[in-house]
Amino acid sequence: xxxxxxxxxxxxxxxxxxxxxxxxxxxxxxxxxxxxxxxxxxxxxxxxxxxxxxxxxxxxxxxxxxxxxxxxxxxxxxxxxxxxxxxxxxxxxxxxxxxxxxxxxxxxxxxxxxxxxxxxxxxxxxxxxxxxxxxxxxxxxxxxxxxxxxxxxxxxxxxxxxxxxxxxxxxxxxxxxxxxxxxxxxxxxxxxxxxxxxxxxxxxxxxxxxxxxxxxxxxxxxxxxxxxxxxxxxxxxxxxxxxxxxxxxxxxxxxxxxxxxxxxxxxxxxxxxxxxxxxxxxxxxxxxxxxxxxxxxxxxxxxxxxxxxxxxxxxxxxxxxxxxxxxxxxxxxxxxxxxxxxxxxxxxxxxxxxxxxxxxxxxxxxxxxxxxxxxxxxxxxxxxxxxxxxxxxxxxxxxxxxxxxxxxxxxxxxxxxxxxxxxxxxxxxxxxxxxxx
Ligand SMILES: [Zn+2]
Numbered sequence: 001x002x003x004x005x006x007x008x009x010x011x012x013x014x015x016x017x018x019x020x021x022x023x024x025x026x027x028x029x030x031x032x033x034x035x036x037x038x039x040x041x042x043x044x045x046x047x048x049x050x051x052x053x054x055x056x057x058x059x060x061x062x063x064x065x066x067x068x069x070x071x072x073x074x075x076x077x078x079x080x081x082x083x084x085x086x087x088x089x090x091x092x093x094x095x096x097x098x099x100x101x102x103x104x105x106x107x108x109x110x111x112x113x114x115x116x117x118x119x120x121x122x123x124x125x126x127x128x129x130x131x132x133x134x135x136x137x138x139x140x141x142x143x144x145x146x147x148x149x150x151x152x153x154x155x156x157x158x159x160x161x162x163x164x165x166x167x168x169x170x171x172x173x174x175x176x177x178x179x180x181x182x183x184x185x186x187x188x189x190x191x192x193x194x195x196x197x198x199x200x201x202x203x204x205x206x207x208x209x210x211x212x213x214x215x216x217x218x219x220x221x222x223x224x225x226x227x228x229x230x231x232x233x234x235x236x237x238x239x240x241x242x243x244x245x246x247x248x249x250x251x252x253x254x255x256x257x258x259x260x261x262x263x264x265x266x267x268x269x270x271x272x273x274x275x276x277x278x279x280x281x282x283x284x285x286x287x288x289x290x291x292x293x294x295x296x297x298x299x300x301x302x303x304x305x306x307x308x309x310x311x312x313x314x315x316x317x318x319x320x321x322x323x324x325x326x327x328x329x330x331x332x333x334x335x336x337x338x339x340x341x342x343x344x345x346x347x348x349x350x351x352x353x354x355x356x357x358x359x360x361x362x363x364x365x366x367x368x369x370x371x372x373x374x375x376x377x378x379x380x381x382x383x384x385x386x387x388x389x390x391x392x393x394x395x396x397x398x399x400x401x402x403x404x405x406x407x408x409x410x411x412x413x414x415x416x417x418x419x420x421x422x423x424x425x426x427x428x429x430x431x432x433x434x435x436x437x
Contacts, residue, residue, distance in 0.1 A: 009063035022366035027386035036363030047417035069399040075136035075392040076345035079373035080329035083140040094336035105336035130343040134394035144173035172201035204242040214249035238269035247285040264314035292331035327373035391418040
């Protein structure tokens with residue numbers, strides 16, 4: 001029997017005493033740090049963080065919860081997901097878990113099952129899980145091969161409205177970039193993205209016309225004031241390196257919007273000189289990089305009966321050292337690209353620490369699921385602890401990194417607008433009716 005983490009006072013104004021904060025996720029407060037962790041008291045008032053005070057200095061007359069050095073994080077940002085694909089595993093598994101198998105399985109499922117009702121049911125399921133885990137900001141890619149783009153973006157817009165108080169949502173149109181020269185189809189995708197306030201994305205493939213495709217993409221995005229978020233080099237094939245071409249295209253087109261790239265797996269397969277020249281170019285172009293460690297370790301270097309030889313992730317530390325904004329995210333959940341996952345940033349962070357060696361020291365590691373992805377998504381108001389900001393917090397029993405990273409933290413408390421939320425996860429049985437499809 002474990003003790004409850006804390007009982008939050010049922011009051012409009014109260015204190016959280018003896019909290020441990022990851023300094024990198026806190027604005028406007030300084031205290032002696034150990035492994036990037038600082039001690040503080042927080043005063044919560046009318047759903048907001050009123051002040052962050054040195055430990056032991058919250059007013060004595062306030063109702064309070066004593067966290068006994070438990071960690072308090074801001075709510076999480078999950079900046080690369082696929083809510084439209086999520087949770088189809090039971091009706092459309094990937095027989096061998098590899099990348100071509102995933103493409104085939106998703107195509108077949110999309111073509112037969114992805115009605116508005118089906119997409120909505122699965123996206124809602126994912127949002128309920130993410131909310132219960134403590135996430136307040138999500139960007140999803142949406143498969144946008146016609147006619148799916150209209151169906152999925154319409155559902156997305158409805159959910160963005162319905163969930164506005166709980167999770168801020170962004171969507172990216174995902175399509176093969178060779179579609180850019182199919183004038184009518186591309187124009188319709190751009191129009192859909194414009195209507196729904198989304199982003200242009202796509203999967204970049206090598207080819208003699210890659211420069212021309214990227215020029216068209218950047219020009220169109222620029223003309224329409226749209227940001228870009230691409231799937232890039234999700235392969236272990238070292239001959240593939242479109243990342244360099246993308247950075248060159250952004251510079252050549254003087255594109256002023258935000259550009260994010262995900263995956264960039266093959267960068268880790270390059271010789272040092274090629275890798276570092278590419279990283280310099282990405283830094284100079286002002287491109288942000290998101291790594292998807294769980295999904296990439298699952299998909300990359302997979303062959304039946306053969307043990308994988310590398311981890312599948314990009315050169316995360318080298319990119320960060322060059323000044324590139326870097327973050328991690330969930331990517332797929334229970335679909336042919338990744339058989340597992342639940343949109344839990346604590347799991348993603350824990351796995352990322354192990355896969356990417358974000359530890360020793362862990363001083364600033366917490367930024368990868370909080371401050372940095374929120375900044376990349378243009379939401380510098382979210383996923384940090386700051387006086388005046390919303391009291392959207394996640395409270396843990398764990399006091400130190402070793403405690404935090406050794407357990408799944410299922411007993412965490414999620415506070416939204418200063419109130420504890422019901423953290424019940426949706427029951428998988430809710431999906432049974434659509435899994436029979
Ligand atoms: Zn993805």
